[in-house]
Amino acid sequence: MSKIAEKMRAATSKPAGAPALLVLEDGTVFAGTSCGAPGEAFGEICFNTSLEGYLEIVTDPSYAGQIVVLTYPQVGNYGVNADDAQAERPALRALVVRDMCPTPSSWRSQESLGDYLAREGVVAIEGVDTRALVRHIRDYGVQRAVVSTEDTDVAALLEKVRKSPSLVGENQVVGVSCDGAYSYTAANLPASHGFALAAPAEPRFKVVVYHCGVKRSILDGLVASGCELTVVPWDTPAEEVLAMSPDGVFLSNGPGDPEAVGETYRQAEKLLGKVPLFGICLGHQMMAKAAGAEIDKLKFGHHGGNHPVQNLLTGRVEVTAQNHGFCPRFQSLGALVPELSGGATEHAEDLREWGRRGVAPVVANERFGRIRLTHVNLDDGTAEGFAFLDVPAFSVQYHPEAAPGPTDAHYLFTAFARLMEGREDYLDIDIATDRLSGWKFGSTAEGEVA
Incomplete structure (x- = not known):
């Protein structure tokens, strides 16, 4: 996160998350902060261009084995309602967003998206330049990646992600x-x-x-x-x-x-x-x-x-x-x-x-x-x-x-x-x-x- 972004957040009620890293198998690295559960998750990275419906995306079983990047910049502003979930629990490996809203505002909201992800054990990272990340995926294609809140050693994460299994050939x-x-x-x-x-x-x-x-x-x-x-x-x-x-x-x-x-x-x-x-x-x-x-x-x-x-x-x-x-x-x-x-x-x-x-x-x-x-x-x-x-x-x-x-x-x-x-x-x-x-x-x- 840039210094100006850190200064802006410090002036709000939004809490600062723990450091997190996103590392792609081609060596591309994005730094951010945790906005879900702590941990380390490997999967094939892809992006979703929907403007809303983040809970439906997070709970879509078709995302099993994948790390999902949401292109819309602010996520979580209307919270989470369990009746909108598409499955009993999320199947995706991790979530990547630009900005996670910690205080949702909606008459249907039951909890914040960040709290939901933490409760369901889904690793998530915010503060990532998702525009740059999506352009990179469009140029070079989907590939294996890792999101980690536990390991800040880029070389070690890169080695681990290159040894992780591919989505191709696996029955998800x-x-x-x-x-x-x-x-x-x-x-x-x-x-x-x-x-x-x-x-x-x-x-x-x-x-x-x-x-x-x-x-x-x-x-x-x-x-x-x-x-x-x-x-x-x-x-x-x-x-x-x-x-x-x-x-x-x-x-x-x-x-x-x-x-x-x-x-x-x-x-x-x-x-x-x-x-x-x-x-x-x-x-x-x-x-x-x-x-x-x-x-x-x-x-x-x-x-x-x-x-x-x-x-x-x-x-x-x-x-x-x-x-x-x-x-x-x-x-x-x-x-x-x-x-x-x-x-x-x-x-x-x-x-x-x-x-x-x-x-x-x-x-x-x-x-x-x-x-x-x-x-x-x-x-x-x-x-x-x-x-x-x-x-x-x-x-x-x-x-x-x-x-x-x-x-x-x-x-x-x-x-x-x-x-x-x-x-x-x-x-x-x-x-x-x-x-x-x-x-x-x-x-x-x-x-x-x-």
């Missing part, structure tokens, strides 16, 4: 899934969210959820759209799931390298064509792996609530919430079907080209027939959504419930319900209307906005 899902099956219904919805959310639809569908690190708000979104859920562990045999006679199966989000989660994509391979499937994030990757897709590791991943995605079926752009570091290659799913791909016979390397052509291309997959590219990331041209045309299944790379984030992709829960109804037009939805579905926004008894 096993540590964040559930131990056994359980039900999740409208009775599990947080009562404190009732001021903003409408009552859920009456349950019409029995859905089995593969828990690969599912966020609670995704379960809430499924329940709100009329699903009665049975949540099962990540490696539950497909035969056991089919024996439950579900109307549909949902493959959840989750952390880490999809190549290491073999038991899930092998079950997805058995389920495709047997029951309607919907996958998001890691679930999207699991379905792509089941179809034989190659998986790319992204340079610095997609993490945040402001990623533009074009729906190739409608041409409309959705602002989406995302959290993943790997992505399937559409081109590896098979050869193009020219008559369903605007006459094209050659794949486009940058998938944004299909948006410019106004085409949602289709490939002939050896395992499951025709697969259509439905969504494309407008930042880097990667695949964001697939629809299987010969079996009832679709998937997206992002989080439609958006906690935190926008609600542009809420329609995908409605699409899943329509898929389970057997409708071929399940994705033909006006997203501008559906994005407000399920919200009250202070409506009065007469239906007027207060």
Whole structure:
């Protein structure tokens, strides 16, 4: 921390934390102060560009094995409410922020973020120039790092971080899934969210959820759209799931390298064509792996609530919430079907080209027939959504419930319900209307906005 920053803080009521260090495996060092639990944490460093929703980020199981940098400078100003948490406890390794607010101000706050992190044993560092850090990650990519409040020897920390395990090849899902099956219904919805959310639809569908690190708000979104859920562990045999006679199966989000989660994509391979499937994030990757897709590791991943995605079926752009570091290659799913791909016979390397052509291309997959590219990331041209045309299944790379984030992709829960109804037009939805579905926004008894 600079001398002027120290002088400014000394004039406030904010307490000074213990010294802390952040060291990247390429030798880059950032000094700061502790704002969470004391200790030393190793993981792959990444950044999240959301402007709010820090508790949802901290408790997202998809961050298992990672050190998360928040790009928004002040964090913690509205405190922590346990009903907003996405899991029982945080799965991330450490948190990096510019400034941690110790005195939150919100009618919903139960405690400060710093107190929450300390209670949950999460190492955190503040006083870091997060703008410089994020630019460094964008330039050089994600890499291993360590946050320590115990060791101030940079050389020693650098040696330790270079010996720490890589995220690639490790199954992070096993540590964040559930131990056994359980039900999740409208009775599990947080009562404190009732001021903003409408009552859920009456349950019409029995859905089995593969828990690969599912966020609670995704379960809430499924329940709100009329699903009665049975949540099962990540490696539950497909035969056991089919024996439950579900109307549909949902493959959840989750952390880490999809190549290491073999038991899930092998079950997805058995389920495709047997029951309607919907996958998001890691679930999207699991379905792509089941179809034989190659998986790319992204340079610095997609993490945040402001990623533009074009729906190739409608041409409309959705602002989406995302959290993943790997992505399937559409081109590896098979050869193009020219008559369903605007006459094209050659794949486009940058998938944004299909948006410019106004085409949602289709490939002939050896395992499951025709697969259509439905969504494309407008930042880097990667695949964001697939629809299987010969079996009832679709998937997206992002989080439609958006906690935190926008609600542009809420329609995908409605699409899943329509898929389970057997409708071929399940994705033909006006997203501008559906994005407000399920919200009250202070409506009065007469239906007027207060």
